Amino acid sequence: MTTAQFLNLERDQNIQLVIIEYHNTGELVGYVDLGSVGNQLCELERVLKRKTRCSSDGVAKFVLVLMVRGVTSDLKFPFAAFSTAGVTADFLYPIVWKAISILEVTVKVKVLFCTCDGASANRRFFKLHAREGDNFIHKTINPHDTTREIFFISDVPHLLKTARNCFSNSYSHSKSRTLWNAGKDISWMHIVKLFEEHCDQNHYTPCPKLTRGHIDLNAFSKMKVRLAAQVLSETVANSLEMLFDDSVSETVTFIRMMNKFFDCLNVRSPYEGRNKRNPNLDAYTRPDDDRLEWLTKDFLQYFEDWKRTIEERGDFTDAEKASMQLSHQTLLGLKISAHSITACVKFMLQKGSQYILVVLGVYIGGSTECTFSQGQRSRVNAFPTCVGRARILHVFYAGNCSFLNYYSDHIPLSVVCTLFLSCFLNLFS
Incomplete structure (x- = not known):
């Protein structure tokens, strides 16, 4: 079985209301940017409600981070980050499913479950997968492999x-x-x-x-x-x-x-x-x-x-x-968590795993919080700018000298390279 991964949907991280110009490209960073689909939805909402709170030209207050963590490996990677002024389930839906599509089709890893905290937008995102007659939603069909299901987990901590x-x-x-x-x-x-x-x-x-x-x-x-x-x-x-x-x-x-x-x-x-x-x-x-x-x-x-x-x-x-x-x-x-984690453990054991450890940092969220808390312990501003958040993620993960050395022995190098390239070429295009 291909190394199973999961998509970890973390809650928004606070940032300063600051616009910064990249000196090498001239790009202004710090505005709300939820991708092409998300920006169009924001603009439609602004026109309908005649408000600028969600407009794509507003200054971002948070960063939405999608983390990828390995179940059978130590892979830990910030797959995508979006500057936001507050996200609803309508914006999460296309972002999450595009990320899952890239992981399943391009990177060739299997997404087992999504985990997030109990924010109202995340709960609403779960409900968007309800079918007629469903009163309780904790999983959905994987469109890229109908023999597998993708489970939703509410962060246990x-x-x-x-x-x-x-x-x-x-x-x-x-x-x-x-x-x-x-x-x-x-x-x-x-x-x-x-x-x-x-x-x-x-x-x-x-x-x-x-x-x-x-x-x-x-x-x-x-x-x-x-x-x-x-x-x-x-x-x-x-x-x-x-x-x-x-x-x-x-x-x-x-x-x-x-x-x-x-x-x-x-x-x-x-x-x-x-x-x-x-x-x-x-x-x-x-x-x-x-x-x-x-x-x-x-x-x-x-x-x-x-x-x-x-x-x-x-x-x-x-x-x-x-x-x-x-x-x-x-x-x-x-x-939700009791049913989903139980199903995930049974699935992995039935696929041949010798034993399963339900570790809080793997089956349960917190990876992004741990990353930013380490940055704060390193005297990084607790509320940096949008660029500062990106630098924390870049330094903590890409700057880890043991990253490529470890994964070259445990995961095919083509998977690691494709993961990096797809993140920048596909998701941010």
């Missing part, structure tokens, strides 16, 4: 953060939610009480990783996946169960469900499960692995049962019932 954010707003912070299930509250105040009574001033704490930064969240700390994963952990669940009464039982159950979900989708090494004595971190070696069945049945059924208990609770408005559970965007993303 983002889902973990949004689930934690809903949890943190339950009776705390903004108090926009009152999570409730099976007659008991799922409250962030249980976490606050655990920290203040047993962790804050004690020398021997049951949760050594829990700090004030995990409890009192701000706009910056809400962006850190590490803080969300350490709160929604087995250690915190065990501590709550051991130190408090039965009133925290539903909070414990919720934390354990999210912890197992994250562990099942964070398999980084064939030996991590053995070394940490956690079977949820074992590599996937069989299509009938119990964890795959748990993801699509027990895990998703937990939220269906939760929703049913709320419907049966009593006389509440729709808004009040919605506040008693996670946001509908998070629930939809969990369902």
